[in-house]
Structure formats: C-alpha cells, structure tokens
Amino acid sequence: MSSCFGLVACVEDSERAAMTLEQAEVYRVRCTVGMITDIVRNVAGDYAQVEGIIGEGVDPHLYKPTRGDVIALSQADVVFYNGLLLEGKMTDVLVRVASTGKPVKAVTEAILDDTDYLLNREDGSEHTDPHVWMDVGGWMRAVPVVAETLAAFDPEHADEYRANAATYVEQLKALDAYAKTAIASIPEGQRVLVTAHDAFQYLGRAYGIEVRGIQGVSTESEAGVRDLEDLVDFIVERQIPAVFVETSVADKNVRALVEGARARRHDVVIGGSLFSDAMGPAGSYEGSYIGMIDHNVTTITNALGGSAKGFRQ
Incomplete structure (x- = not known):
C-alpha cells in the first residue's frame, strides 16, 4: 500500500524544528480542501488567518492549481493538505513550498501507516482511498495533527490550540454517535x-x-x-x-x-x-x-x- 508518502519525507526535516512567530500579528494558514480548512479554523481560533484553496462544488481529484493558488501557498506560513493522493495535481506545488522549510503537513499523518484502518482503492492500484473524512471517527485523528503543528509553529498559544482541539473532538464524537x-x-x-x-x-x-x-x-x-x-x-x-x-x-x-x-x-x-x-x-x-x-x-x-x-x- 502506498500514498503520497514522499511528500511527508520531503518536509520531515523542516518539521523537526519548532518555529516561532517573529511578530504578534495573525499568521497565514492555507489548506487544500474545505474539510481540512474547517478543522484548522476550529483549532486555530483567532490566531491565524485560515483559507482554503479548493472551494465548494469543486472536485479535488481533477483540480489544477491556478497561478493565484501557487502564490497563496507560497505566501502561507503553514500549509495543510489531505495526502493519500487526493490532491494529485497539486503535489508538485506542495513539494516546492515544503522545500522552503515552512510546515507543510498531511492531516492524515496519524493514519498513514495504519494498514488496518486505511482502505485500498478498488481500481487495482496500490493506492489508498483518500476519503477518510466520511468516517467521523477516522477524521477525528486529523485534529491532533493540526493542533500539534500549530503548537509547534506558535508555541505561545499551544495550550489554546490543544484546548480548542479537545472541544472540537467532543463535538465530532457526538456527530459520530448520531451517524x-x-x-x-x-x-x-x-x-x-x-x-x-x-x-x-x-x-x-x-x-x-x-x-x-x-x-x-x-x-x-x-x-x-x-x-x-x-x-x-x-x-x-x-x-x-x-x-x-x-x-x-x-x-x-x-x-x-x-x-x-x-x-x-x-x-x-x-x-x-x-x-x-x-x-x-x-x-x-x-x-x-x-x-x-x-x-x-x-x-x-x-x-x-x-x-x-x-x-x-
């Protein structure tokens, strides 16, 4: 089973060092799809300007990044993406952004090696199904990844990120039970x-x-x-x-x-x-x-x- 693991390896070195904010101003976070953007907004609160790249009604499998998208990602302080080849046509851009040393994080990092959880595509390939957000219990595992990434980037507000993440996870647990x-x-x-x-x-x-x-x-x-x-x-x-x-x-x-x-x-x-x-x-x-x-x-x-x-x- 394989996925967009190479990109994770590309940014591994840059993520080892905790980054601190040089200014007290709000920093910029860019996310690929709306489901990720929503997690980050819930966790970041008012400390970050969070925007998504791929909007409503748009298919990320087919989406080709525009020049504006490339600029937005390049100017971001932190970038979150799904991984698992969901954003296949954006991979080159994400790799370039990661090469600058800024955090570029796959929110599915916590399950990348969980072969018991991940589902294979049924197309004969060795790639995994990227639609993890359809299982609320599985998508919950992305929330701590976001919280810890933001805490490393902005340690001054780490406790708030973790508290926001815990509150959001409780909401997701209730949604999971409803489903x-x-x-x-x-x-x-x-x-x-x-x-x-x-x-x-x-x-x-x-x-x-x-x-x-x-x-x-x-x-x-x-x-x-x-x-x-x-x-x-x-x-x-x-x-x-x-x-x-x-x-x-x-x-x-x-x-x-x-x-x-x-x-x-x-x-x-x-x-x-x-x-x-x-x-x-x-x-x-x-x-x-x-x-x-x-x-x-x-x-x-x-x-x-x-x-x-x-x-x-």
Missing part, C-alpha cells in the same frame, strides 16, 4: 448507498451500510455501459428505493441508473444530493464539516426508509 444511530434506523434490506463515485467506503464501514459507486475512487475514471447495466441489475434485484447524486460530480450516470431501473419496472428515485469531495457553500451550515456529514447522514437515512431528524435538532 451510527441514524443509519441503524434504515431497514436492513434497504441499507445500501448507491452514489455517483466511490467516495463513501469509509462511511459504509463505519456505519454499517453497503456502498456502491458508479465511478471509482477518483473521478478521473469513467464508468462503462457494462458497469451501469450491472448496477441497474443490482438496484432492481435488491429493490433499492433511492440513489444519490453528488455536488461535485456530474449527475448523468445516476440519472441513467434511474431510467434503466424504470425500464425494468422498478421505480427508484434520486434521494438527494450528497457532499462527497467538497462541502456546501461558505457560510452555510453545510459549509462546515459537521454540517456536511449531518446533511449526508440525514439525507441518506430518510431516503432509504430510516428516521433521522438531524444532528443539530
């Missing part, structure tokens, strides 16, 4: 999640729901006619009541499933739109990690015959 209870309310025979691409395997394992994706883990792969036909067969045979589109992936293949099932006299509906590789609009509830997962779990549960009122109710 387990909600999905368990779906009738067992209907506990099947069919989506546009294979981004929900960690969610499936954590919360006990079978997952089928039309495309592979990376949206760079294309689904063939045979793949669609096989999935229609599965939906009709299992009498699946709903399938789901994703906000960052085109919905044409999911709609083809609906039409294919209808042609075989089984009505399956689109149960809703899920957030997979990107969160909701900035400033909205779904634009936070907790809101993203709450939306997904509640939407899935209710569309498949379970009962969920929402985490924040």
Whole structure:
C-alpha cells in the first residue's frame, strides 16, 4: 500500500524544528480542501488567518492549481493538505513550498501507516482511498495533527490550540454517535448507498451500510455501459428505493441508473444530493464539516426508509 508518502519525507526535516512567530500579528494558514480548512479554523481560533484553496462544488481529484493558488501557498506560513493522493495535481506545488522549510503537513499523518484502518482503492492500484473524512471517527485523528503543528509553529498559544482541539473532538464524537444511530434506523434490506463515485467506503464501514459507486475512487475514471447495466441489475434485484447524486460530480450516470431501473419496472428515485469531495457553500451550515456529514447522514437515512431528524435538532 502506498500514498503520497514522499511528500511527508520531503518536509520531515523542516518539521523537526519548532518555529516561532517573529511578530504578534495573525499568521497565514492555507489548506487544500474545505474539510481540512474547517478543522484548522476550529483549532486555530483567532490566531491565524485560515483559507482554503479548493472551494465548494469543486472536485479535488481533477483540480489544477491556478497561478493565484501557487502564490497563496507560497505566501502561507503553514500549509495543510489531505495526502493519500487526493490532491494529485497539486503535489508538485506542495513539494516546492515544503522545500522552503515552512510546515507543510498531511492531516492524515496519524493514519498513514495504519494498514488496518486505511482502505485500498478498488481500481487495482496500490493506492489508498483518500476519503477518510466520511468516517467521523477516522477524521477525528486529523485534529491532533493540526493542533500539534500549530503548537509547534506558535508555541505561545499551544495550550489554546490543544484546548480548542479537545472541544472540537467532543463535538465530532457526538456527530459520530448520531451517524451510527441514524443509519441503524434504515431497514436492513434497504441499507445500501448507491452514489455517483466511490467516495463513501469509509462511511459504509463505519456505519454499517453497503456502498456502491458508479465511478471509482477518483473521478478521473469513467464508468462503462457494462458497469451501469450491472448496477441497474443490482438496484432492481435488491429493490433499492433511492440513489444519490453528488455536488461535485456530474449527475448523468445516476440519472441513467434511474431510467434503466424504470425500464425494468422498478421505480427508484434520486434521494438527494450528497457532499462527497467538497462541502456546501461558505457560510452555510453545510459549509462546515459537521454540517456536511449531518446533511449526508440525514439525507441518506430518510431516503432509504430510516428516521433521522438531524444532528443539530
């Protein structure tokens, strides 16, 4: 099993030395995807200006960094990324930024060597599935990585970072418990999640729901006619009541499933739109990690015959 380990090695030397702030002013942190940005904002509080690079509705598998992104990353004091090849097209930029000596940290560092936890992609490669945030329990393990990185960079406020991290983890524990209870309310025979691409395997394992994706883990792969036909067969045979589109992936293949099932006299509906590789609009509830997962779990549960009122109710 391999992933973007080379980049971690590239920055290892720079991370050994604790960096201190030369000025009392707010420092700049840049993150690749929204799920990471939200962790960092919760941990950093008012001590850092935290901004994400890849915005709402954007697929990080296909994203190509702009000149502005390169400048933003280069001017950052600290950079956080997912790793596990999620940001494949940004790797060269991240390596260049890391070579300057500033902290460039994979938030999945705590699980990089945990072969019992990480899932393999189902595309025949040796790479791992990067969608760890779909399992709240697994994503919690990124929070201390962020807290310790910020504490090393700004030791004056280390206690605050660790306290903020502890508070945030407690919120995530409650969200994790909600997800387990909600999905368990779906009738067992209907506990099947069919989506546009294979981004929900960690969610499936954590919360006990079978997952089928039309495309592979990376949206760079294309689904063939045979793949669609096989999935229609599965939906009709299992009498699946709903399938789901994703906000960052085109919905044409999911709609083809609906039409294919209808042609075989089984009505399956689109149960809703899920957030997979990107969160909701900035400033909205779904634009936070907790809101993203709450939306997904509640939407899935209710569309498949379970009962969920929402985490924040």
